[in-house]
Structures are given as C-alpha cells and as structure tokens.
Amino acid sequence: MMGSRLAGVLETLSGRQRGLRSGLLTRAAxxxxxxxxxxxxxxxxxxxxxxxxxxxxxxxxxxxxxxxxxxxxxxxxxxxxxxxxxxxxxxxxxxxxxxxxxxxxxxxxxxxxxxxxxxxxxxxxxxxxxxxxxxxxxxxxxxxxxxxxxxxxxxxxxxxxxxxxxxxxxxxxxxxxxxxxxxxxxxxxxxxRLPARIPWGRLAELTVLLLVIAAVSLAVSRTHLGLMFLVLPLLGWAAWRFQQAGSAPAAMLIAGTVTWAAARRWGVFGGGTLFARMLTLQAFNATVALTSCFFAALVTERMRAQQDLERAAAELEARVRSGTLELSAANGWDSARAS
The missing domain is CATH 1.10.1760.20 (Arp2/3 complex 21 kDa subunit ARPC3)
Structure with a gap:
C-alpha cells in the first residue's frame, strides 16, 4: 500500500516537473x-x-x-x-x-x-x-x-x-x-481567418486598391506640389469597403512611404528646417492613422448596428406571423364550436 502511494506521489511530481519544463520552454520560445x-x-x-x-x-x-x-x-x-x-x-x-x-x-x-x-x-x-x-x-x-x-x-x-x-x-x-x-x-x-470559400472578387479588389495606394503614395511623396492629401480618399475607400482589414495595411503603406520620403528629403521634405519637416510629416501621419482607425471602427459599428436591427426586425416579423397563425387557429376553433 505504501509503495503504491509513493509511486503515485512520484508520478504526480514527475508530471508537474514535465509541465513546468514545458511551460518554461514555451515562455522562452x-x-x-x-x-x-x-x-x-x-x-x-x-x-x-x-x-x-x-x-x-x-x-x-x-x-x-x-x-x-x-x-x-x-x-x-x-x-x-x-x-x-x-x-x-x-x-x-x-x-x-x-x-x-x-x-x-x-x-x-x-x-x-x-x-x-x-x-x-x-x-x-x-x-x-x-x-x-x-x-x-x-x-x-x-x-x-x-x-x-x-x-x-x-x-x-x-x-x-x-x-x-x-x-x-x-x-x-x-x-x-x-x-x-x-x-x-x-x-x-x-x-x-480566411473563410472556407475565399471571396476572390473582394480579395482582388483589396489587392488592386493597396497597389494603387502604394503607387499614389510614392508619386505624391516625390513631388514638390504638396499633393499628399490625394491618398486620403483612397484610405477612406479601404476603410469603407474592408474596415480594419483594408485600412490598417493601407495606413501602414502610406505612412511608411511618406516617412521614407522625409528621411531621404524627397518632394516637400527637401527644404526647410528639421522641425518644419517633422511637423509636416507627423501631422500627415497622424491624419492618416486617425482617419484609418476611426473611420474603419465607425463603419464596423454602423454595420453591426444595421445587422442587429435587421435581426430584430426578422425576429419581430416571425413573432407577428406566429401570433397571427395562432389567432387564426383560435378563431377557427371558436367558429367550429359555435356551429
């Protein structure tokens, strides 16, 4: 009896030691x-x-x-x-x-x-x-x-x-x-998480949109005409059509391209003091980041609210239909009793 208990205790300790070792390895990884x-x-x-x-x-x-x-x-x-x-x-x-x-x-x-x-x-x-x-x-x-x-x-x-x-x-x-x-x-x-059936049409639309955003960002970064605002409608389109899945990569593409241009002193970043260049860059990057984050979140909230409203309307319609059928059945039963 004592031997079996001791074996059980040793096995429990061994299992805990293996779990501890596995946890440490996972944390280290x-x-x-x-x-x-x-x-x-x-x-x-x-x-x-x-x-x-x-x-x-x-x-x-x-x-x-x-x-x-x-x-x-x-x-x-x-x-x-x-x-x-x-x-x-x-x-x-x-x-x-x-x-x-x-x-x-x-x-x-x-x-x-x-x-x-x-x-x-x-x-x-x-x-x-x-x-x-x-x-x-x-x-x-x-x-x-x-x-x-x-x-x-x-x-x-x-x-x-x-x-x-x-x-x-x-x-x-x-x-x-x-x-x-x-x-x-x-x-x-x-x-x-990709769905079981990949929507190739939407995937192609997002890919083309991101390529256009990258090309436009590069083009406006190399010109002295101050046309960086032209990427904002494209960012809004990405947020509206794809929410965060579209606006987040679009914002990173735009901010990365414009920051690279500032570091290389391209376009509008070619002259002026360091403070002036940084003010222009960070004001633009902040505009891009906030527009991307807020607009995508707002669109998602509105879509969820619309879905909840449609679901509530469908449930109400089902309840009304069920109540109408029950009322019709009750009226038919009363008519049958009266006759």
Missing amino acids: KIALVGAAYYVAARLSLHLALIQKNVTPLWPPTGIAVVAFLLLGPEVWPGVALAAFFVNEPISASWLAAAGTAVGNTLAPLVAAMFLVRVGFRKEIDRLRDGIAIVVAALSSMLISASVGVGVLVLSGAIHASAFLGAWAVWWTGDAMGVLVVAPFLLIALQL
Whole structure:
C-alpha cells in the first residue's frame, strides 16, 4: 500500500516537473520570437534616423511590443528589453546609456498594453471606443520612452541640452506613430481567418486598391506640389469597403512611404528646417492613422448596428406571423364550436 502511494506521489511530481519544463520552454520560445521580431524591425527602422543614429520619425518596434504584450502577456518583456539593448548598444555612448534607453523602450509599450487591457480594448478594433483607446495609449505612454531616451542622450553627451526639445518631439511622435500605424495592422493580420470559400472578387479588389495606394503614395511623396492629401480618399475607400482589414495595411503603406520620403528629403521634405519637416510629416501621419482607425471602427459599428436591427426586425416579423397563425387557429376553433 505504501509503495503504491509513493509511486503515485512520484508520478504526480514527475508530471508537474514535465509541465513546468514545458511551460518554461514555451515562455522562452515566446520571448525569443518577440525579441527577434523587435530586433529585426529596429535594425531596419534605424535607416530612418534623423537625429544621431537612434531617433526616427517612425518606430515600428514599439507597435510590435504593444501587440506582443496584448497577445502574449507582460511576461515576454525580457524579449523586448534585450532586443532594445542590443539594438541601442552599438549606437550609444556606453552600455549604460543603451540599458537606460532599453528600459524606456520596454516600459512605454508595457504601460500602453496595460492601459488598453484595463479599459476593455478589443483587439479587433471594431468599436469607436477602441480607436480612441489606442490613440490615448499611444500618445500618453510614449511620453515615457521619449523622456527616458532623450534624457539618456543628453546625460551621455550624445546631444546638447539645447537639442532636447526637438529630439524629444521626434522620438515621441515616432514611437506614437509606431503604435498607431503598426499595431492595428499586426492585430488584424494575426487574427485574420480566411473563410472556407475565399471571396476572390473582394480579395482582388483589396489587392488592386493597396497597389494603387502604394503607387499614389510614392508619386505624391516625390513631388514638390504638396499633393499628399490625394491618398486620403483612397484610405477612406479601404476603410469603407474592408474596415480594419483594408485600412490598417493601407495606413501602414502610406505612412511608411511618406516617412521614407522625409528621411531621404524627397518632394516637400527637401527644404526647410528639421522641425518644419517633422511637423509636416507627423501631422500627415497622424491624419492618416486617425482617419484609418476611426473611420474603419465607425463603419464596423454602423454595420453591426444595421445587422442587429435587421435581426430584430426578422425576429419581430416571425413573432407577428406566429401570433397571427395562432389567432387564426383560435378563431377557427371558436367558429367550429359555435356551429
């Protein structure tokens, strides 16, 4: 009897140990995946740097980190922190400066994700309140990364204190745009489920629309005529026809193309001060991000409301028809009794 009990206890402990080992391996794999995605996106994004080598007008890794925290939980923070450190270490004054920057780059998206969870944010971004929530999260939490990052640059001697405000503005808007442009696209893409029967017509329409948006974005970015507003009707069409599945990739295409143009000083970004160029770029990117997010969410809400109204009308019609049939049957039975 004692032997069988001991064997049962040992088997239970062995099962728990295997489960713990499996859980640790799963967590390590998630951390490695998040870290790799952050690092690759960061290395590519540094080609857009405008101040020193690490202040960019669009920082997609922030959006990647927010999505990772939303989908995988806050426990993957070591992946973000390590990737941010290894990205910043070669371009920082010291390893201590890189570590300080990594702290800000990790804390800001973590706070954004915690805020979104707290307010009941839906990852489908199919309500207007979801669009408002992600905007508030992006604009407020990225104050952390900008303040920490630029503060580190000043304290380490990488930039003069007089350049703090300009660098801070570029850093803050770059991180915020990374959330507003990249996070919705990743959330929609990672949750996308193809139907059993693929609607090839709509898929072809979306593909052609995105190609047209990319071509128009490139064309207006290279001209000095100030025609960037021409992409907005196309963005509205994508949001109206395909909601977030169309507006999110369209917004990322537009913002990415225009940001690349600003970094290369094409078109309207060819002259003027850094502040003037950044004001033009970030005002445009903010317009694109907000139009995409809000319009798509509004269209989705209206469509859902219309479907609910049609469903309620159908149920009411069915109840009226059932009540009419019952009343007719009752009248027929009374007539039969009277006769």
